[in-house]
Amino acid sequence: MINEKIALNYPDIKSRKKMFPRIYLSILLFVLGRGFQAASKSVKDIKNEIFELPENFSFSLNIDLTGLSVSFIKVKYFFKFLGMNKKVLVDKSDVVINFRNINSAMKVFTFSISSALAYAQNGLSVKGGLPETLAVLRILNLVEYYLLPGFIVKRVLKRYPSQNWFVKIFLRILIYVRLIIGV
């Protein structure tokens, strides 16, 4: 027999949504989505990586339990940004980089730790073929290099790419223009 009087003294504490991280990550994933597409159209090293991937190769970044995700597909030599928060796209992706929870995604996307360290700490897991997954991670590193300020890049990448300063600035401007207008 359940004593309801006692039960009333111990109310359930339901899991709540973390609004600030959700809003931050939504904005960041949108910027990353467009940034990925823009960088893949602008940078030769990224195009070379994409060229090696299979036709119609698709991948998603997904944050478990939140419904937050961003998905891409290879079209010719670049990645097309397919949209956000579409579970059907995540399920169909050839490679999924999956953050275990919203906190591990926050650590990586506030650039507190590198994606490599997050992987080593089991903060994220990957689904899909290994060579393709590693190609996606290398591209992600290059996208971060062009989108983020140098002092952050130095913290989150194992090696800061050496590149002519003028070329870097030109490519950054080109990527940001494409990112803003969404092409």
Add this chain to the structure above:
Amino acid sequence: MLKDYFEFQNPVKICAGYKALDNIGVELAELGGKRAMIISDKGVEGAGLLKTVLKAFDETEITVAAVFTDIPSDSSYDTVRETAEIYRAKNCDSLVAVGGGSVIDTAKGANILASLGTDDLAQYAGAGTIKRALNPFIVVPTTSGTGSEATLVAVIADKKKNQKSLFLSKYLMPNTAIIDPRMTLSLPPIITAATAMDALTHSIEAFTCLGKNPLSDAYATSSIKLIAPNILRVIKNPNDKEGRYNLAVASTMAGVAFSNSMVGLVHTLGHSVGAVCHVHHGIAMNVFLPIVLEYNLPKVSNYVGELLLPLAGADAYSSTSINDRPVKTIDFIRNLKDELYSAVGLPRTLGETGKVAKDKFAEIAKTAIGDASITYNPVEMDYNDALALLEKAF
């Protein structure tokens, strides 16, 4: 936010000691096993080790329902399916793997199929795809190197796709590992040397790569402390039971360490020369270990320096200045390689293996940048870096 988060898991019960096998029946019965299938290979069978294992089941509650020894040196999907078929046909309820890495990985794969009632192994490739505990599983390692008896990993070749699939799950870990030095006494000296260098590499990479943590560090350094003085001792006297025991325990400890911290660039390059040129894994570890430590020095010189203590002992460590310790550590490993070469001819370079031609470097480098272990290495390696490292190792 704090960077130093880590996870550590080691649920494997370890029974170690001379004649530890005497407890195998009790251990299996405690896990609920009644009808065991033994998986092994022809080499282990030929060395008479299976007889020792079968004898250990005398006067126990266990029936050995099947003994399957057709496991090749590279485990494959087909072998795993064949093993699971025999398991089902003989109504087995538990597995005992007696052998090295390939046998143990085959058993891990077969346990997936047998426990989950499927023939589709591919759907369980990757991490976190197995959702429940598998059937009772005991491992009796017969080499002192892979550490697979204590890891959550299995690597199984999908020959149709010509690629190796990685399976990662806590449920793949054996319930019990039985470390009995009698099982490694007949290992030939060169295999003893190669597998010991594999175990040493597991520990050194666990200690120096991105997944390192205080608990895996403890296993790694203790394992190195056992390997360093015993490797040459056992090669000079293969019947040295105490030395064999120390190497066997060290190998399991190294397995615990790298199962939690993973491995880095030595394994990246080792897997790649193994895949392209079929160089024995332990030999590849021996070739690349000091070269990669040198390569990683800019990021982890302090960790490399700390390794001088378990490798060379307190006197050598305390008489070397902090700045010199990283280089001394690498020198120690190079000297060890030279001694192993003098003692048993263990190749020190890719050239000495006789299996690697320079025209294969491009293929090896391309394979290397697609190997998962590269992610855990503290220093980036791209295609051109891989070529330079291969050149250095030749």
